[in-house]
Amino acid sequence: MDTLTRIAKALEVPVGDLFSLVEKQEFGEAVESLELRTGRQQEQRDSYAKGIMLVYRGVGLVVTLATVVFAMTANFGWYPWLIIPVYWGGGQLVLEALFRLKLDPMLNEKYPLSVARHGEK
Numbered sequence: 001m002d003t004l005t006r007i008a009k010a011l012e013v014p015v016g017d018l019f020s021l022v023e024k025q026e027f028g029e030a031v032e033s034l035e036l037r038t039g040r041q042q043e044q045r046d047s048y049a050k051g052i053m054l055v056y057r058g059v060g061l062v063v064t065l066a067t068v069v070f071a072m073t074a075n076f077g078w079y080p081w082l083i084i085p086v087y088w089g090g091g092q093l094v095l096e097a098l099f100r101l102k103l104d105p106m107l108n109e110k111y112p113l114s115v116a117r118h119g120e121k
Contacts, residue, residue, distance in 0.1 A: 005034065005113060034113075041111040048107065049099070049117070056095055063087045 008014060014035055064084055071080040104116045 005038070009115070038113040042114040042117075045107050045111045045114040046117060049103070052095075052099075052103070056091065060087055060091065 064087070067080055067083045074080065099116070107114070107116070
């Protein structure tokens with residue numbers, strides 16, 4: 001089944017579409033079960049990645065609001081306003097690196113039938 005999964009991923013089709021007729025019922029059930037597990041693992045992986053993105057955005061909202069309050073009340077000129085683009089721009093780069101270097105390998109191990117989709121919107 002692992003080989004079939006890899007072929008289906010390469011062709012970007014469900015495993016069931018690789019066969020026009022399944023002669024043995026057990027094999028057909030195994031293919032359907034594989035598609036269900038693949039879907040479940042992809043949902044779990046996407047949920048984990050979305051949770052991390054929501055935390056990043058939530059912290060960003062707090063940082064932005066705190067920066068606005070700080071910049072309006074403190075007398076530091078325009079320097080505090082740099083915090084906002086540094087967080088959103090630099091943070092996005094750090095988060096992308098974190099996904100590619102640490103989280104994707106961890107999620108690949110935990111959910112082997114899923115694929116990384118954090119770059120998609």
